[in-house]
């Protein structure tokens with residue numbers, strides 16, 4: 063690991079995603095920008111962060127849980143293949159990707175709805 | 183964009199680490215040397231990409247008649263019925279670096295005495311440096327009665343012959359599991375690429391039978407060519423234990439000599455003479471040797487265990503030819519112990535490229551290849567053992583948290599989702 067090279071990792075991700083690489087990067091950036099924008103909006107409107115954060119956490123956790131259960135099937139394996147802690151940790155780590163995306167989307171939606179209501 | 187693509191990110195990171203992603207600060211060289219690379223497979227393309235980036239004034243010519251490029255480790259997943267031939271088929275043109283001349287012919291003759299090669303079209307190409315990356319030849323003809331057109335028929339399977347053959351083998355396996363009977367597996371006595379593949383296909387067939395509720399209908403026999411099923415003792419012990427637990431019978435010292443497809447009989451050479459076995463399904467692994475133009479040249483070992491099959495003589499740490507110092511052999515054709523995997527190529531190419539660049543800069547080449555090779559040994563649908571080792575047979579652990587001799591889903595994940603991206607990045611000289 064001492065020789066770990068981010069450029070190689072980038073190349074491997076690029077090849078693995080194929081034509082989806084740039085759409086994925088753009089989507090991730092859009093999500094990030096929208097989250098920053100909604101944080102700014104919530105602050106400006108002097109709203110509490112509690113509700114959007116809690117809902118985002120709940121949606122993220124649920125998605126992660128479901129994605130963890132589905133991770134073996136994604137690799138043509140069944141749930142029984144998760145036979146050790148390492149396997150479960152790997153499945154959770156993978157599931158965190160859609161989990162985080164879902165959490166970000168939920169945060170965004172709740173923030174937009176809350177700030178919109180306040181405007182009314 | 184789907185979840186599959188999304189999750190690939192994490193898997194690729196794992197694959198990157200499993201291939202031992204290395205970040206060397208790459209030096210460059212202005213030497214205007216004339217380089218010929220024979221073979222545009224895993225090693226040839228990967229080397230061409232690395233040298234092109236680092237040697238702007240070198241003239242690089244790559245010689246290979248083949249246009250398709252196969253991700254060969256994926257063949258096992260095709261035979262397992264999980265992937266399609268399209269999933270492993272790429273085009274060489276997409277990975278050919280810019281400013282590399284591609285001669286779309288095979289090398290017909292190597293003449294290291296005159297520093298030249300002759301192509302199948304009769305072109306004579308001179309070189310200052312030659313890198314031989316022709317891979318190996320699958321010698322199906324050495325098994326009497328066997329030919330590749332039989333794969334998929336008469337209960338004959340062979341994962342090695344290409345993606346379509348792997349798909350035909352998958353269908354043959356399904357027919358066998360439906361009808362029941364005896365399935366024979368094994369490997370030849372020669373060196374082979376991915377020595378784990380014959381074992382993987384045995385495990386996959388056994389697991390598929392069990393999952394279909396047909397395990398009782400089939401008898402599975404692994405005919406090992408010598409007294410082990412795998413050359414590394416702890417791996418051998420583990421595989422033999424798993425075979426015993428799963429009711430796979432092992433015969434040692436059996437080398438497939440002939441097939442009689444009509445009567446479904448296989449003839450094996452053993453220490454006690456020839457033994458004939460009936461089969462309903464047989465997974466044939468052909469003897470493997472260096473391609474004929476290599477064997478017919480002065481490049482192979484002249485004596486020792488690697489001489490008979492024509493593997494190119496090479497110093498094991500530098501892959502340089504000891505008799506022709508401007509010649510290097512990489513990948514499957516290299517006459518070094520063990521390393522006939524894409525994982526070996528991943529480690530060999532940077533060593534050779536670093537040393538070559540250093541040498542053409544007038545510096546001492548210091549990089550050394552330790553014989554690293556790896557094979558995610560699939561043991562069932564959904565589990566594999568991530569086996570990695572070096573020349574000495576020492577087990578290496580790229581991840582301290584993945585035990586090499588334990589069946590893990592995470593190792594299967596690397597095989598099923600991670601390796602292809604890492605392999606393609608390697609072809610571009612980026613991993």
Ligand SMILES: Cc1cc2nc3c(=O)[nH]c(=O)nc-3n(C[C@H](O)[C@H](O)[C@H](O)COP(=O)(O)OP(=O)(O)OC[C@H]3O[C@@H](n4cnc5c(N)ncnc54)[C@H](O)[C@@H]3O)c2cc1C
Pocket residue numbers: 220221222223224225226245246247248253254255256257258287288289290315316317318341342375376379473475512513514515522523524525526527556557558
């Ligand atoms: C079923 C199977 C499973 C495998 N599983 C794994 C695995 O799990 N992990 C792993 O790391 N590796 C695995 N491998 C092995 C891996 O694919 C090979 O070791 C690797 O491709 C070797 O690279 P190479 O460049 O030496 O040869 P190749 O990639 O085979 O390329 C050789 C090239 O040379 C060309 N050539 C041949 N003769 C000539 C000539 N006379 N003139 C010019 N060009 C010529 C060919 O057309 C070809 O393009 C597997 C292989 C198979 C078949």
